[in-house]
Amino acid sequence: MKLALVGAGKIVLSCLDALSQLDDITPVALCVRPQSQAKGEALQQRYGIQRLYTDYAQLLADDEVEVIYLGLPNHLHFDYAQAALQAGRHVICEKPFTSNLAQLQRLVALAKARQCFLFEAITNLHSPQLIALQQRLPQLGPIRLVQCNYSQYSSRYDDYLQGQVHAAFDPASSGGALYDINLYNVYLVCGLFGKPHRVHYHCQRGHNGIDTSGVLLLEYAGFTAVCCGAKDSASPSHATIQGEKGYGRINDAPNSCHAVEWQIAGETGGLAESADLNHMVHEFRDFADCLGRGDLPRCHAWLETALIVAEVLEQARHSAGIRFAADQASA
Numbered sequence: 001m002k003l004a005l006v007g008a009g010k011i012v013l014s015c016l017d018a019l020s021q022l023d024d025i026t027p028v029a030l031c032v033r034p035q036s037q038a039k040g041e042a043l044q045q046r047y048g049i050q051r052l053y054t055d056y057a058q059l060l061a062d063d064e065v066e067v068i069y070l071g072l073p074n075h076l077h078f079d080y081a082q083a084a085l086q087a088g089r090h091v092i093c094e095k096p097f098t099s100n101l102a103q104l105q106r107l108v109a110l111a112k113a114r115q116c117f118l119f120e121a122i123t124n125l126h127s128p129q130l131i132a133l134q135q136r137l138p139q140l141g142p143i144r145l146v147q148c149n150y151s152q153y154s155s156r157y158d159d160y161l162q163g164q165v166h167a168a169f170d171p172a173s174s175g176g177a178l179y180d181i182n183l184y185n186v187y188l189v190c191g192l193f194g195k196p197h198r199v200h201y202h203c204q205r206g207h208n209g210i211d212t213s214g215v216l217l218l219e220y221a222g223f224t225a226v227c228c229g230a231k232d233s234a235s236p237s238h239a240t241i242q243g244e245k246g247y248g249r250i251n252d253a254p255n256s257c258h259a260v261e262w263q264i265a266g267e268t269g270g271l272a273e274s275a276d277l278n279h280m281v282h283e284f285r286d287f288a289d290c291l292g293r294g295d296l297p298r299c300h301a302w303l304e305t306a307l308i309v310a311e312v313l314e315q316a317r318h319s320a321g322i323r324f325a326a327d328q329a330s331a
Helices: 010-019 034-047 056-060 074-086 101-114 128-135 157-161 182-193 281-293 296-319 325-330
Strands: 002-006 026-031 051-053 067-070 090-094 118-121 143-151 198-205 211-220 223-230 238-243 246-250 259-264 267-272
Touching: 002 010, 002 056, 010 034, 010 281, 026 034, 026 056, 034 051, 051 056, 056 074, 067 074, 074 090, 074 101, 074 325, 090 281, 101 118, 101 296, 118 281, 118 296, 128 246, 128 259, 128 267, 143 182, 143 211, 182 211, 182 223, 182 238, 182 296, 198 296, 281 296
Parallel strands: 002 026, 002 067, 026 051, 067 090, 090 118, 143 223
Antiparallel strands: 143 238, 198 211, 211 223, 238 246, 246 259, 259 267
16 A cells, blocks of 8 residues: 655654554655645655655645545645545545534545545544454443543643644634544544434633533433543543443543453453554554455445544534534535
8 A cells, every 4th residue: 555644743753653563554655835845854764755745736646646644734634635535546534534524424425436445544443452342342231321531731732821822722723622632532432332312512612712621421322421521631541331231441541542441240351452552553554454455335334433423523513612614614
């Protein structure tokens, strides 16, 4: 699989590190903004990337590139993904897929029409540990409560308090705690249990109206999932699924799921991997396998979950009165 990466931020660095651990994916090109060319050249040399572009259209014209990976600010995902699909390229897009549901629906329809693969780079659903826990859910009996907390003090928050707004806290860039950090909780819950019946989001909003932390309630038949996400404070992160016959627990951040445990009818078990493992390795291994097999049904199943998540996020955001610039453009 010959991959081109777009962007030069932290997530692209993490992605390149993950790709260096995989034999069946080759990064052949990198595209950065003209003002980031020096940074791009350093990455090109460090990771042995063949070509560097500062023009996205030129990258899309590169016939050697099979797949485009988008590691860009949230509000840019739709336009860049749409252009790649129109050029007949497969796309791996960082989370969140798009700023709203309408944008994702358009991308999914375009990908299916062009017979292109379209993936969201969401790490936890590809975790072997989470999959092992999912397989044991029926043994937990009727589910009665789900609790998730992913809270991490943002490196951009101090600047935000001083009035310097980075994309992570900018409504114009589709930022905020829900679409950044709490999204992993939403994916975990919707990936395991599907679409909720009702969605309620209660949040702390900063000086520009963006959510800096919040509690999302997802109501299902028989239980409620409580999803806490914060960029303005920190705490140990975890997720717990409680059933009448036992529980399952993720013992670290819901984005990585490096370690899980369960207790079912008094019997305990668990599964763990090294916390040092780059948690993006599993998702890219799955993407390469899916592409290699030409397994569009598997890709489409992931997209169905992505559409549920996009709808939940939009309902949650609107329930809290948060609007993005992209909403007006999609109306």
